[in-house]
Amino acid sequence: MSNIKLIIEERPSNIGNFMVGRLLPFREKRMVGPFCFIDHMGPAKLSDHENLDVAPHPHIGLSTLTYLFEGSIMHRDSLGTEVEIQPGQVNWMTAGSGIVHSERTPEYLRHSDKNLHGLQIWVALPNDLEQMSPSFTHVGEDEIPAWEENGIAFKLIAGEAFGRKSPVPVYSPLYYLELKSTTAQTVNIGSDLFGESALYILEGSISSEGHTYEPKHILIANDSKLCSFEMAENTTIYIFGGEPFPEERFIFWNFVASSKALIEDAKTRWIAQTFPKIEGETDFVPLPQLHTVKK
Template sequence: MTIRQSDIVGIDPLRQPAMRDFADGLKVRRVLPSSNRLMIGPFILFDHFGPAVFDAGRGFDMDPHPHIGIAAVTYLFDGEIIHRDNLGEVQAIRPGEINWTTAGSGIVHSERTSPQARARGSNLFGVQAWVALPSRHEEVAAHFAHYGAPEIPRICADGAEFTLIAGVSDGLVSPARTYSDLVFAEIVLTGSARYQVKPGYRERAIYVVAGEIEVMGQLGTFGEGELIMLAPGGEIVLQAPAFHAARLMLIGGEPLCEPRYIHWNFVSSSVERIEQAKADWREGRFPAVPGEHGLMPLPQEESKW
């Protein structure tokens, strides 16, 4: 991940994530973790994927794979993904909805384009984040929750739309069950609209999914794929340029008390626990996903981003 220096008071240097091709041409930007920063609050992974267009007969396929020690949240702007897991849950997610998968002691799931969307061709555009669980909850029993768009709190005013995916902010409370103090939200600003980032969490960042934004009182604009680390306590006002729109993600929260280790899909406060999970996956001790086929192999070494 490259760093572009910024002289903006109260904002750390911007971080531009690397992009890579993933499944069937889907492009993914991995914002976290990076060589510059491992976590923001309890967030330890953040991926921005698409927009992608799949012709008829093609689609997105993520074979069954395991997780421990995290809650994974998927949020789409366009398209559809079918989630299947070893608990027997089968759930489609569509734009404006939330799939919240708490791995805890271990879960196996797959993510795929539905047969119907694959047959006709489809689009896919969204984000996925992993929230590291506090050590006292790392081994909680795995569970899955889906929240429809009407359940997710939103505020729309003066050209700004704020959607609270998880946590507490702007007088809203998300229904998603979390184990730590955090905020995860989508912000859409139409031309010249403003949004003030609230100072409630020690670590906060704005990621520009599409378009560009200005920071009030400062020079320059920040564009697609850039992550802006905000100084603790500051009230930052963002504005979309005139006649343009911007789509942003707000991520943040209180940092965890203990360090976290990450290898592939495994996150833990214990290196030994990660080694155990690797051995369990390699030797077939994780449960199977009903009705699924194929398994994602354990990588021989850490993925390089």
């Protein structure tokens, strides 16, 4: 019996002046463990007059994880944070009851050619922490656990696995791993995983049970304990997952919650502009005219 339950292909999505590849949520699989949203940004080549400019917008009920492969993003939020994220670092922003942030090309890069490539991820908060106070943590590349084993370079970007723990302050049992190969290798790590598990192929390919899978796909496992596959040479993959929540989650725009009432409250607050403001930012993203709250 195959251990691959579902294959999700990256779908193009427009986030303003920038196209991304959306991986989660998917109609047949809304979440993997607590992971409820994944966008693949780029790879994009931006000219001297093209910049990333995501104006101030709100979040509730989740933590965002930004992880870049190339380029740079200036993060500003309503807590007063102003920090540039560069490749290999982690921006971990917990919205809780409500936070506002913007994401832009840093000023010193706005008039030159540049690249942008990375992943943006949402992790839903457990029910009892959905309304916690917002917070922000920036983790440097040298703080992330990294090791090599059987020809594979590992990084534990968030969560716990293999007896290691990332300094990213997560709020439920989860893992987010990077695996890189330079030569073809067989990987068998199922005994170290738990809960629901998925694998995203960034570059190269993997083979499992006689099938080969190419980049821009997420493979959802039937059983995380049976996670065994072959990585081709020069392959980079991300394995993520964890314990699923007992309650379903609703998603509307940038809001994630276990109740529609919390989302309706956030919509009302954003329309009334009573969310906290970002110092120095005057524009904002208006509430979209979406008619349904997605499960």
